[in-house]
Amino acid sequence: MNLVLDITNYIGIVAFSVSGAIKGIRKNMDLLGVLVLGFSTALGGGIIADLLLGKTPPTNLTYLPYPTVALLSSLFTFIFYKIFSHVQKPLLYADAIGLAAFAAAGSSLAYSVSSDVLLVVAVGVLTSTGGGVIRDVLSNEIPLVLTKDFYATVAILGSVIYYALRYLGYSDLLATTVSFLLALTIRVLAIKYKWELPRIRIES
Amino acid sequence: MNLVLDITNYIGIVAFSVSGAIKGIRKNMDLLGVLVLGFSTALGGGIIADLLLGKTPPTNLTYLPYPTVALLSSLFTFIFYKIFSHVQKPLLYADAIGLAAFAAAGSSLAYSVSSDVLLVVAVGVLTSTGGGVIRDVLSNEIPLVLTKDFYATVAILGSVIYYALRYLGYSDLLATTVSFLLALTIRVLAIKYKWELPRIRIES
Amino acid sequence: MNLVLDITNYIGIVAFSVSGAIKGIRKNMDLLGVLVLGFSTALGGGIIADLLLGKTPPTNLTYLPYPTVALLSSLFTFIFYKIFSHVQKPLLYADAIGLAAFAAAGSSLAYSVSSDVLLVVAVGVLTSTGGGVIRDVLSNEIPLVLTKDFYATVAILGSVIYYALRYLGYSDLLATTVSFLLALTIRVLAIKYKWELPRIRIES
Numbered sequence: 001m002n003l004v005l006d007i008t009n010y011i012g013i014v015a016f017s018v019s020g021a022i023k024g025i026r027k028n029m030d031l032l033g034v035l036v037l038g039f040s041t042a043l044g045g046g047i048i049a050d051l052l053l054g055k056t057p058p059t060n061l062t063y064l065p066y067p068t069v070a071l072l073s074s075l076f077t078f079i080f081y082k083i084f085s086h087v088q089k090p091l092l093y094a095d096a097i098g099l100a101a102f103a104a105a106g107s108s109l110a111y112s113v114s115s116d117v118l119l120v121v122a123v124g125v126l127t128s129t130g131g132g133v134i135r136d137v138l139s140n141e142i143p144l145v146l147t148k149d150f151y152a153t154v155a156i157l158g159s160v161i162y163y164a165l166r167y168l169g170y171s172d173l174l175a176t177t178v179s180f181l182l183a184l185t186i187r188v189l190a191i192k193y194k195w196e197l198p199r200i201r202i203e204s
Numbered sequence: 205m206n207l208v209l210d211i212t213n214y215i216g217i218v219a220f221s222v223s224g225a226i227k228g229i230r231k232n233m234d235l236l237g238v239l240v241l242g243f244s245t246a247l248g249g250g251i252i253a254d255l256l257l258g259k260t261p262p263t264n265l266t267y268l269p270y271p272t273v274a275l276l277s278s279l280f281t282f283i284f285y286k287i288f289s290h291v292q293k294p295l296l297y298a299d300a301i302g303l304a305a306f307a308a309a310g311s312s313l314a315y316s317v318s319s320d321v322l323l324v325v326a327v328g329v330l331t332s333t334g335g336g337v338i339r340d341v342l343s344n345e346i347p348l349v350l351t352k353d354f355y356a357t358v359a360i361l362g363s364v365i366y367y368a369l370r371y372l373g374y375s376d377l378l379a380t381t382v383s384f385l386l387a388l389t390i391r392v393l394a395i396k397y398k399w400e401l402p403r404i405r406i407e408s
Numbered sequence: 409m410n411l412v413l414d415i416t417n418y419i420g421i422v423a424f425s426v427s428g429a430i431k432g433i434r435k436n437m438d439l440l441g442v443l444v445l446g447f448s449t450a451l452g453g454g455i456i457a458d459l460l461l462g463k464t465p466p467t468n469l470t471y472l473p474y475p476t477v478a479l480l481s482s483l484f485t486f487i488f489y490k491i492f493s494h495v496q497k498p499l500l501y502a503d504a505i506g507l508a509a510f511a512a513a514g515s516s517l518a519y520s521v522s523s524d525v526l527l528v529v530a531v532g533v534l535t536s537t538g539g540g541v542i543r544d545v546l547s548n549e550i551p552l553v554l555t556k557d558f559y560a561t562v563a564i565l566g567s568v569i570y571y572a573l574r575y576l577g578y579s580d581l582l583a584t585t586v587s588f589l590l591a592l593t594i595r596v597l598a599i600k601y602k603w604e605l606p607r608i609r610i611e612s
Contacts, residue, residue, distance in 0.1 A: 345548060
């Protein structure tokens, strides 16, 4: 993995853990529940990706730095909740970095197993959004990613960009870097201009 | 796979995608959420089955025709929702075809890995009902299959029939065809006569 | 597996099945839903553990005694619900035995694949608490294990004890036995003295 992705990956783990831990605290979970939710939000997507690709045991359960960062971030969020609950704006951008980085990393991993376009996109999307889905299901809510925001769409675009660049013959390093930067740009624009996907209004 | 199962499989994918997409629209999901829900309902059961059998990456993420049909069906449901929401009766029977076809296909796949009766039945049931469970969990509801209707029971019966026929020495082609036809018949009767399984009435 | 773990495993399967079946009955599920919930609560954690360790098809779907006991226990709970709903106290202690036994068995299985401490603990915890999480998610509730009680903490301690003993050179037999006994003791004390983990009180 290249250095850019390595650094952004850690930013993503921190941001995702904090979002999971905050959700857990708001759902009145105890310390352990908060740690589990932070851990699952940050690393659950990658674990699902590894399972789909047949890579067992999953990297996120054996490469210690990732879970260590996830658990420490969750613990800090628990201890300093008052502060974290007031810094939503920076967290939103850290989350955007994580989204873009995880999509690129997931696509890259899938591509190393098989160059099926659907597999690459599905694994990229699941790596970057699967943790948030687990967080919301465990919190007894409809996954946010399905209902609002230009969010998973960014993961799809990032994965497609990665695939297209590899298809055109570029290296993994270039493809992950460009995919990460473009996806991050799109996500930041989506936050700034409040992009939304269409939905059907129904009277129920 | 034989021709009957191949055709019925596609009918099942269409019916399951439509049911997932309709649920997504009713839960006020955006376009992407609707596509994801349609996709998961149609293909999630097969993906779980592949994971349990150690077949990675899962066929539903690498054999393009299946996801293409699932995504197009979901997209059509989104665009023509007004129409789809008024054709519940035909959808119910298309869903019955999918249920019977997926149970037979799942059982057949499991049997090719191991002839354990429990594994064959469990994989048959998960292939045919797992997608609906994912749909309902992502919609923040108790899975329909657990609470009402003579539905998963049909999948169990179909899988048991498949297993029994193979055990008696019949071919995969015959076993899948007979299992499919009998399960479909049972499901159609269950719809027509409103069969229900017993439950405990409790005052809470 | 040693004899102690073998016996306690069956006690755990019975206790977990009953807890799942009772939840299913209370959620107004039909007979099949109750059986599925009992089955998933008792065996779902072990299936997840097997998937994470790449052991497919999962033991719980191929070694018949386990699912047979789980399904029979669930069926008995369905038939004799009136009785089972009045014996919460013994069930709580049977559940404690299951928790301690499943944590030790899961840790032991993970250790046989890899001696990563995180993997051993994660698999131990998932084996013993994953079924309960599935039960609660399928019941459309926040998993109990995340919100209250000194429960998953016991699984973590049991797994850590197992790991520590193996690390110090003791045999699997001794490590599972000691881990089981200590975890059970801790859980019983936690029930008796109503231990709780800290949580953040927030005004929402």
